[in-house]
Amino acid sequence: MYILAEMNDVVHVKPWYFDQDLLNVIEDELNKKFANKIIYQLGLCVALFDIKEIGNSSVLPGDGSSHTKVSFRYVIFRPFIDEILVGKVKSSSKEGIYISLSFFDDIFVPFSNLQKPCRFDEKEQLFIWQYDTGDSVHDLFIDIGEEIRFRVVNEVFLDTTPTGPPKKNDAMTITSVVHNKDEIKCPFTIIGSINEPGLGLLTLSSRASFSSTKNLQNDNQSHNCKNNDYFDIVICGGGMVGNAMAAALGQENLFKNLKIALIDTESNKEKYQNPQIHHSRVCALSSTTIDLLKSIDSWDFIQQHRFGEVHNMHVWDGSTDAFISFKKEDGSNLAWIVENNLIIASLTKNLSNFKNVKVFYSNKIEDFKQNDQAIDIKLNDDSNITTKLLIGSDGGNSFIRKKANIDVLQWNYDQVAIVATMKLANKTQNFTAWQRFLSTGPIALLPAIWSIKKNMVNNLLELNDEEFVHKVNQAFVIEDFKNEFGSGIENLVQNGIDWLRNVIPKGSDYFTDRETEVRILPPKIASSESRASYPLSFLHSNNYVSKRLALIGDSIHKIHPLAGQGVNLGFGDVICLKQCLKDNLLSGNEIGSWNFLKDYESRRQRQAFPKMVGIDALNKLYTDYEYGNSLIKTPLVTARTVGLTLSNRVIPVKNFFVKQAMR
Ligand SMILES: Cc1cc2nc3c(=O)[nH]c(=O)nc-3n(C[C@H](O)[C@H](O)[C@H](O)COP(=O)(O)OP(=O)(O)OC[C@H]3O[C@@H](n4cnc5c(N)ncnc54)[C@H](O)[C@@H]3O)c2cc1C
Incomplete structure (x- = not known):
């Protein structure tokens, strides 16, 4: 420029x-x-x-x-030809529109370079882009004062030095067209074009929704949608992931001129009342997620209420007692445990600060039609929204994914997760997370999740509180399916490592001491409340995108909670999608363009899918499927015993796992 x-x-x-x-x-x-x-x-x-x-x-x-x-x-x-600039619409005439960059006013977009089809409204003295959605035509007004992105296609210099009567030349022709009313000679005029995807007004308004556009400035909570509203981006689903997406877009300066809508079936979720009651649905959040929450000013709210810190983790095998314990070398947290409803409250509370985000609670997307230019959405109250990009964050049973005919790879685990709020027998500060792999599925404390075989779940749910607590306490100590061969293997591997340490003294830094790893048992549970159960399944969407549509969160990936990664993956989608959107806009592309969507899909799939496969494999390795006899069990038990023991005592392997698990 x-x-x-x-x-x-x-x-x-x-x-x-x-x-x-x-x-x-x-x-x-x-x-x-x-x-x-x-x-x-x-x-x-x-x-x-x-x-x-x-x-x-x-x-x-x-x-x-x-x-x-x-x-x-x-x-x-002196902008170069083909450069893309953003200015404000200064005025319009039949010939075209005039754009100002505040310090330079002589930018002209002739009629031939406007989006088509369009017409000039004599009464309003404005151009109207007649945008065809396939079913109907929307009148999108190019209003005065609106920000507009255009491409520089030509520059015209006119020598205005008074040298006698004006000569007829090309430059004069254009200049006199541009300024034909007042006959002012303009020494330098830039000719622009908006007739291609990604160019034009940054915020489009159809007249039907104009009043709602104005309302956006001072009130963005819980609206009713007006018919034929236009939004640049619509997010369907205000769970943890959808809310984080809305906050991440709302907070970004680059998107401050976009109109963003968040639609959720539930009523206002902002209220986080009565922190005395501990919610039984909690998530272990990774450091990347905490960074995201901090960047969208949500972490302070969580800190003001409550969260648990995980400094250490103990994981052991119910069959052989082979175990691994880890903590971060620099002593920082491995994870943060936060109640789901507190995470949502911290995000929704913040949305009211963003003028570009409008939230529609108690609304449901019931139908939508995709075309090359946009998506037309129908809500449950029969109102319509047109958008350039629909983001589906509507959970594992995603209507958006199904309606877009996106196939999934899916299976149900023969397990159900039971969650509960546990009260410890003795008041103690606890910073350790425990997980024991039983042959019926893993049991974990902090967060408290017991994944158990389907046929056993009713027995646990029907128990009274005292009996249930007794079962949980037992599950961390009683002998599970005992595999003598596996226990023998553990000893063999331990002895092998001890021998290696002595033989290669230089390499001894690579191994931990057998004795320093003390096995600590979880604190005793005294009582439990708000027991609930969730069926567990694996789901991976074959595609993360479709025409004008991107999916995030559980709508594209559902995994076993044993590694506490589900919502962290969803927050990872938010980070990735926001970055792709930024890159896309900065390179002058239109929101929701196919290139952008494919970019998001390939970046994110590469990160998410290997993690999911790893977690699934871990569950399969530890769960006792009905293989019939111990001939099959034994090699599995042997493999995981060797794996756990090696991972625990070989420092580089252990550090690798800590890094992978906590991202
Ligand atoms: C027992 C258990 C323990 C877990 N523990 C952890 C853990 O420790 N760490 C972790 O990272 N993850 C964990 N997870 C996973 C985590 O809970 C999920 O990944 C997360 O809740 C997914 O959030 P989401 O926003 O993608 O979807 P959801 O929470 O399902 O939200 C979807 C939202 O979309 C709305 N909606 C649906 N359809 C429509 C529509 N048509 N129009 C408008 N709105 C719509 C719904 O009302 C809902 O608000 C656990 C899961 C389970 C089951």
């Missing part, structure tokens, strides 16, 4: 400035002479950049001023 021009000039310094610093006076004189002036075939002078050389000064006879030859560089506004 700007260039540096090397120029020479003779600066006249009046005698009354002789007592002042010559450099300052020359700078002032050059700015007085050039700033805000057009130089023919060069551009608009903006400001002096630097002075390269000052020659000798001379005083001419009959003139008291000094004359100094100066070489300098000046900043010139």
Whole structure:
């Protein structure tokens, strides 16, 4: 947009400035002479950049001023052809629209370069883009004062030096078209175009929704949708992931001129009342997620209420007691445990701060139609929304994914997760998470989740509180399916590592001491409340995107909670999608373009899918399927015993796992 021009000039310094610093006076004189002036075939002078050389000064006879030859560089506004700029619509006429960059007003987009089909409304003196959705035509007004993105397609210089009667030339033709009303000759005009995807108004409004656009400025909570509303981005589903997406887009400066809507079936979720009651649905959040929450100003709210810190983790095998314990080398947290409803409250509370985000509670997307340009959405109250990009964050049973005919890879685990809020027998500060892999499925404390075989779940749910607590306490200590061969293998591996440490003293830094790893048992549970159960399944969407549509959160991936990664993956989608959107807009592409969507899909699939497969494999490795006899069990038990023991004692392997697990 700007260039540096090397120029020479003779600066006249009046005698009354002789007592002042010559450099300052020359700078002032050059700015007085050039700033805000057009130089023919060069551009608009903006400001002096630097002075390269000052020659000798001379005083001419009959003139008291000094004359100094100066070489300098000046900043010139001269956008290059094909450059994409953003300005504001200044006015419109039948010939086209006029755009201002505040410091430069002579930008003209002729009728031939406007989006088609369009018409000029004589009454409103505005252009209207007649946008065809396939079913109906929306009148989208190019309003005065709106921000508009355009491509520079031509530049026209006109020599306005008074040299006699005006000559007829090409430049004059364009200039007289641009300024035919007042016949002002314009020395430098930029010709723009908005007739391609990604260009045009940053915020489009159809007249039907104009009043709601105005409301956006002061009230963005819980609205009713007006018929034929337009939003640049619509997010379907305000769970943890959808809310985080809305907050991440709302907070980003680059998107402040976009209209973003969040639609959720439930009523206002902001209220987080009665922190005395502990919610039984909690998530272990990774450090990447905490960084995201901090960046969207949600973490403070969580800190003001409550969260648990995980410093250490103990994981062991119910069959052989082979175990691994880990913590971060720098002593920082492995995870943060936060109640789901507190996470949602921290995110929704924040949404009211973002003027570009509008939330529609108690609304449901019932239908939508995709086309190349946009998606037309129908809500349960029969109102319609048109959007350039629909983001589906509507959970594992995603209507959006199904309606877009996106297939999934899916299976149900023969397990159900029981969650409960547990009260410890003794008041103690607990920073350790425990997980024991039983042959019926893993049981974990912090968060408290017992994944158990389907056929056993009713027995547990029907128990009274005292019996249930007894079962949980037992599950961490009683002998599970005992595999003598596996226990023997554990001893063998431990002895092997001890032998290696002695034989290769130099390599001893790579191994931990057998004795330093003390096995600690979880604290005793005294009582439990709010027991609930959730069927467990694996789901991976074959595609993360479709025409004008991107999916995030559980709508594309559901995994076993044993690694506490589900919502962390969803928050990872939010980070990735936001970055792709930014990259896309900065390179001048339109929101929801196919290139952007494919970019998101390939970036995110590469990150998410390997993690999911790893977690699924871990569950399969530890769960006792009905294989019939111990012939099959034994090699599995052996493999995991060797794996756990090695991972626990070989430091680089252990560090690798800590890094992978906690991202
Ligand atoms: C027992 C258990 C323990 C877990 N523990 C952990 C853990 O420790 N760590 C972790 O990272 N993850 C964990 N998870 C996973 C985590 O809970 C999920 O990944 C997360 O809740 C998914 O959030 P979401 O926003 O994608 O979907 P959801 O929470 O399902 O939200 C979807 C939202 O969309 C709305 N909606 C649906 N359809 C429509 C529609 N048509 N129109 C408008 N709105 C609609 C719904 O009302 C809902 O609000 C656990 C899961 C389970 C079952």
